[in-house]
Every structure is written in C-alpha cells, then in structure tokens.
Amino acid sequence: MASQLPFQEAIDFFAGKVNLPTKRYDDLRHAAHVRGFSVAGVTRLDMVADFRTAMDKAVREGTGLNEFKKSFDEIVDRTGWKFNARGKTDLERRSWRALIIYKTNMRTSYMAGRYKQLTDPDVLKYRPYWRYKHSGALHPRALHLSWHGLVLLATDPAWNYMFPPNGWGCGCDVEALSERQLKALGKNGPDQAPDLTPYEREDPRTGQMEIRIPGIDRGWEYNVGKEWLNGIVPTELHQPLAPLDPSSKPDPDLPPLPKPKPARKDDLLPPGLEPQSYVNAFLNAFQMDDDGGYYRDVSGGIITIGRSMFEARTPEGQVLGLKAVKRGRGTYALLLAEAIKDPDEIWVDWVAVKSGVALRRAYLKRVLLPDGRALFVRFEWSSKGWTAVTGFDTDDAYMANFRKGALLFRRA
Known part of the structure; x- marks a missing residue:
C-alpha cells in the first residue's frame, strides 16, 4: 500500500x-x-x-x-x-x-x-482543489464512501476535520487537482462541503466536554498534517526527547516565554489556612474532591489529579502528611491549578530519582501578581508524585534552566 x-x-x-x-x-x-x-x-x-x-x-x-x-x-x-x-x-x-x-x-x-x-505554495497554485478518495475497503464507513470523489478547494475548512485518516484503519486519501482536471471531471467549480457540524460529548474518562464530528471516529477529529505544521508546538521546536544527560544546557535559541498574565486578587488564598483547605481549593478548580480523577490538559494528554499529589510519603509509601503549605505554597494553590489548566508551556524531560530515571511533565506559567511582582510557577508530575516550584522576579536566564527536554505545548 x-x-x-x-x-x-x-x-x-x-x-x-x-x-x-x-x-x-x-x-x-x-x-x-x-x-x-x-x-x-x-x-x-x-x-x-x-x-x-x-x-x-x-x-x-x-x-x-x-x-x-x-x-x-x-x-x-x-x-x-x-x-x-x-x-x-x-x-x-x-x-x-x-x-x-x-x-x-x-x-x-x-x-x-x-x-x-x-500545501506547498507552488503545488497549491497549480492544483488548488483536493478530491477525497475512498480506500475501497470491503466494509466501508458509509460517510467515507459518500465522500468519495468529492472535490473541495484545498482551503475549505472541511479539511480541518475530514483530511484522512478519519478513523482506525481508515485508508482514505486525497488527490490534488488542477483547474483543467476539475473540468475534465465535468465540474465547473468545487462541490458543496458535507455537513460536518461539530457536536459535544463528554470525555468518558474525564467528564470534560470534547468535540465530535459526524463520520469521524472519536479521537480522529483533527487534521494530522495541519496540526503538525501549524499546531500547538512550532515546527522548529519539534525535537524528540534526548537521553538523560545531567550536563545538558538549555537551548540558547529558545523563543522567550509568552508575557505573564495578570493574576486576580481572588487567585491568591489567605495565609495560615489548614493544609487541607489549600488542597480543597486546588481540587475544586478541577471540580474534584479528595478522590480526584483524570484531567486532559491543553496538549491532549491525560494526568491524574487528586489529594495524593500533595501527600508527603516515606520511601515505603507511608503517608506522613500534606505538603500543601511547604515554603508558603498554599497561598498560590489556585495559581498552581491554573498552571495546569492554562500553561504557557508544557515540557517533558528525564529526572533522576532514587529508583532510577522517571519521565517528568512540567507545566510552566508566569503570573503578574497584584503588587507588581512576577510569580513563576512550575508544576511537575512524574511517577514519584507531585512537585511545585515557585519563585519571584525571575528573569529569562533563570527561566531558561527550566525549559529543557521536549516541548509538548506552547501558548500562542
């Protein structure tokens, strides 16, 4: 094939x-x-x-x-x-x-x-139309088969969803056509795009609403090529994850982080609360209780949210208590939640732990506090549990040390 x-x-x-x-x-x-x-x-x-x-x-x-x-x-x-x-x-x-x-x-x-x-500009100039080609499968999906021979402009928004593959085992393809080839098919212009009106359904694991498209399998409602070239990570930053190297240095050519977003006064919790109060505030931001659950972040990946993220444990796994107030972090519990929900960047990197090497997921976000100070929040999730790092008045050189590994998301 x-x-x-x-x-x-x-x-x-x-x-x-x-x-x-x-x-x-x-x-x-x-x-x-x-x-x-x-x-x-x-x-x-x-x-x-x-x-x-x-x-x-x-x-x-x-x-x-x-x-x-x-x-x-x-x-x-x-x-x-x-x-x-x-x-x-x-x-x-x-x-x-x-x-x-x-x-x-x-x-x-x-x-x-x-x-x-x-989508090469020279190809688009000569072949501005795309024709959907069904794979000829013995047991075809009805809508995929109905789209066979459909000709649309390459710029038609329908391709944001129906550019193949459109499901598990989908072998459909797209053929580029010139104006002359279009007329040879007996067409004077593009066809009408099919009804691909999005509708919402709950993610069965997280309860979050997700977009579904008629005729396209769940999880395939996107254009893989467009997402690769124009998606949540710039193509020049599409680097695989290198092996663990403690001596590695930050990439000096990384673009600066997006400008900090201002924090509201309501985003800061009062000091002196019980540790469980800060944990509750954090979990409530995800509409969860101590039992927690799954959360799908803006990169499309799932993480586990729950009270256990804030528990201090012995090497044997015995719970010693909550670390929600460690280093005054409790005041910023809601901002830690926002670092996951609306990060500037998401990185994965290797981290050395006692049991060996773990894959770490870091959520980076800079926030401008009401008093004018800049707060840097780094939330890390790994097989060893939860870690949060906060700092004030950070500069680009300091921030660069935390932007290592492979970039999974960057806020536009």
Whole structure:
C-alpha cells in the first residue's frame, strides 16, 4: 500500500515524536499524537523505545508489515507483555495488534507528509482543489464512501476535520487537482462541503466536554498534517526527547516565554489556612474532591489529579502528611491549578530519582501578581508524585534552566 513508501516528509513527521508511556489508547488525543509516540498499554519506557525503533525503521526504510510483525513478536516474547487484541488464537491476536500499531503510525505519518506536500505554495497554485478518495475497503464507513470523489478547494475548512485518516484503519486519501482536471471531471467549480457540524460529548474518562464530528471516529477529529505544521508546538521546536544527560544546557535559541498574565486578587488564598483547605481549593478548580480523577490538559494528554499529589510519603509509601503549605505554597494553590489548566508551556524531560530515571511533565506559567511582582510557577508530575516550584522576579536566564527536554505545548 502507498503508506509503505517512505518519503522525507513522513520521515520528518515521525522523527519529531516524543516517546510517551500510556495505559490506554485515549491517554493522548489529537495534538498529543502529533508530538507523542505511544503504544496503548505500554507503560515501560524501554518497551516504548523498542516499538519506536521498529516503527522508525518501517517509516524510514519502508520495510513493511511482515518485518514489523517480527519485531513485535520479539518484543512480546522478550518482555512478556500482556496486550489487548482481537482473535481466538495467540497468532491472530498478535497479528491484529501488530497491524493496528503499524497501520496507525504509517498512515498518520504518510498523510502528514502528504499534507505538507499538497500545501506547498507552488503545488497549491497549480492544483488548488483536493478530491477525497475512498480506500475501497470491503466494509466501508458509509460517510467515507459518500465522500468519495468529492472535490473541495484545498482551503475549505472541511479539511480541518475530514483530511484522512478519519478513523482506525481508515485508508482514505486525497488527490490534488488542477483547474483543467476539475473540468475534465465535468465540474465547473468545487462541490458543496458535507455537513460536518461539530457536536459535544463528554470525555468518558474525564467528564470534560470534547468535540465530535459526524463520520469521524472519536479521537480522529483533527487534521494530522495541519496540526503538525501549524499546531500547538512550532515546527522548529519539534525535537524528540534526548537521553538523560545531567550536563545538558538549555537551548540558547529558545523563543522567550509568552508575557505573564495578570493574576486576580481572588487567585491568591489567605495565609495560615489548614493544609487541607489549600488542597480543597486546588481540587475544586478541577471540580474534584479528595478522590480526584483524570484531567486532559491543553496538549491532549491525560494526568491524574487528586489529594495524593500533595501527600508527603516515606520511601515505603507511608503517608506522613500534606505538603500543601511547604515554603508558603498554599497561598498560590489556585495559581498552581491554573498552571495546569492554562500553561504557557508544557515540557517533558528525564529526572533522576532514587529508583532510577522517571519521565517528568512540567507545566510552566508566569503570573503578574497584584503588587507588581512576577510569580513563576512550575508544576511537575512524574511517577514519584507531585512537585511545585515557585519563585519571584525571575528573569529569562533563570527561566531558561527550566525549559529543557521536549516541548509538548506552547501558548500562542
């Protein structure tokens, strides 16, 4: 199939991904899949890296599904990974799961590369129309089949959603047409775009509202190529995550952080409250109680929110108390919540811990306090729990030390 043919744009797209462990397929959504490489159910970083190596070879060299299946079997046999899959026999289950991983990554990489090619200004000038091409699947999705042959201007907003792939296993494609080719089809202009009116449904895991589009599978309501080129991370900052290097230095060419947003007086809690009061205020910002729950951030990734984030523990896991008031942090509990909900940037990086190396997720936000001081908030979430860092009157040189690893989100 066409996605087996490697080309530079697809290689560039896949090369910019960051390895991210996930428990479920919807731990990441939309833009998060553009920046993150994951295999649902793979929580060990070494296994994610193994699958990444196998997929990287497929994207770069076009080695094909059979070669990837061999790598899949080797990883499963070596690690004993228990995966979810369809099939009555072990062979059927392995084949089904390997195909899902392979086809999803190949199709998204291929179509991201196609989008970059088709939106080249010289190509758009000569071929300003795009025609939807159904894959010819034996069991087609009704709407995908109805879109076959549909011709729209390349600039039509419908492509923000219906540029393939539009679901699991979707093999649809897009063909660019010139004015002469359009007329050869018996058309004097583009067709009318289909009804893609968005509607809202609750994210079944978080309860947050999410956008759905008719005819497009949940989680696929985006244009992978457009998100890659014009999404939440500038293309020049699409760097994969390098191995842990304690001596690494911040990138001197990073653009400055967005200007601080002013804090309201209501964003600051009074000092001297009980630690649980600050925890409650933080959790209430997410409409949660001590039991917590899942929260999907602006990058499309899921994190766990709960009281445990504020608990001080012994190495054996025994709870010693709450650290919500440590270093006077309680006053800024609501601002810590805002750092997650409306960050300036989100980074992932390696951090050395007693048990080895953990992947850390950092939310950076600068806030201008009512008294004129600038407050820097850094919220970190890792397998070891919660850490928050606050500082006053920070300058760009100081801030640069915290902007390391791989960038997952940047506020426009």
